[in-house]
Ligand code: UD1
């Protein structure tokens with residue numbers, strides 16, 4: 351990468367990360383970078399069967415946030431090795447859903463140094479392996495931003511030390527490895543919490559475990575690590591101090607450090623830290639949506655996944671939950687008390703105290719309060735759904751109304767259908783789900799039961815309380831139980847009747 355030629359304003363990339371971050375810098379060329387993510391540990395302090403990196407953060411496995419930040423630097427999954435061990439298959443299956451990652455098994459958890467070494471075979475097979483720099487990240491550090499990774503890569507490639515490591519100041523450094531510096535503030539070594547001298551305990555500069563190594567040097571020197579007897583582990587944290595000894599003192603400083611905010615490098619070891627990370631991540635996402643033009647009335651009770659997209663001039667009322675890959679177009683009012691899951695919402699929709707799951711709403715749809723759009727629905731433009739309406743696997747045509755308590759399942763409704771209060775599509779016969787097809791302008795009277803499979807032609811009507819078991823021809827009105835067409839008497843019939 352040639353930094354000097356890249357600084358033109360026209361090369362300045364600006365994009366928004368899903369995690370709610372604006373990245374306004376020149377992404378470095380990722381062709382010479384490979385990544386190792388350590389995720390083999392059980393996470394004992396989580397006290398859980400679920401491997402630590404799969405614990406949900408903002409509704410998705412915490413490692414997904416880290417993988418996303420890495421992808422946003424431009425480094426592809428094919429150059430990213432994930433070291434798994436405890437429940438390795440389970441972790442591998444989950445991360446593979448995000449891309450073609452290199453999965454490396456660490457059979458015995460012999461420490462962070464040993465874990466990185468497990469990736470050697472895979473990463474030295476890559477193109478440009480000899481000139482590759484290796485970024486090491488922790489699977490339990492999901493808050494790091496692509497911006498910081500890019501800064502680390504740029505800084506490292508510019509001054510080309512053996513290792514660049516990120517450091518930060520922690521209010522409460524307990525549990526982290528500490529950075530030890532000499533009288534001239536130069537880096538000396540990292541010491542783990544358990545091995546600190548009493549006078550070193552107050553040192554606030556910590557090692558968040560974000561490193562970028564010259565690959566060749568890394569692979570040559572990992573095998574020189576020695577086991578720490580106390581834990582019986584090989585510590586990756588010993589490598590920077592080894593780098594200092596590798597190069598004669600008069601040469602360029604072989605270890606470079608780069609500061610970042612503590613908030614970005616919080617390590618998650620227990621569920622208290624998981625909750626702290628949740629708050630940080632949640633507010634980061636909310637903030638970005640607000641800066642993009644979304645009104646969030648109450649940030650304390652609004653929950654938005656990192657993968658949701660929301661257009662400007664939409665208002666989110668209190669206690670609104672937006673989960674998964676939702677898309678919400680402009681001008682909507684969502685909430686209060688609304689849950690959207692993997693939903694696509696058109697422009698100017700109103701969804702009040704309701705739930706919409708895995709469904710699509712076109713423009714100007716109004717729902718609620720207290721309605722439920724279950725998975726597999728498509729509500730066309732202008733659909734109105736009032737109280738206690740439930741729809742499931744249904745296509746509702748434009749301007750149709752379902753104002754009061756009712757259930758429509760496995761159904762296709764045409765345009766301008768009126769669904770009366772208490773209407774039920776009896777779609778399940780105990781074995782199969784059967785379809786109901788309702789034409790345009792159909793008027794369904796209150797308390798109708800539509801026994802599927804069933805077709806109601808355009809302009810058909812059902813009387814209040816009818817139980818409809820047979821198809822209804824277009825324009826025909828049916829009433830009763832079971833419902834029968836109302837016969838419109840002809841003039842001659844009327845005359846005959848009079849004569850009787
Ligand atoms: C590590 C660092 C510490 C740093 C802290 C930052 C070491 C020795 N210590 O400590 O300096 O301040 O992270 O959060 O590196 N892992 C494996 N295989 C192993 C051991 C660990 O894959 O054999 C993985 C874990 O799954 C975890 C990560 O490495 O994702 C860190 O391990 P953890 O045991 O949490 O290290 P810390 O004690 O937090």
Ligand code: CA
Pocket residue numbers: 490617618619
């Ligand atoms: Ca940790």
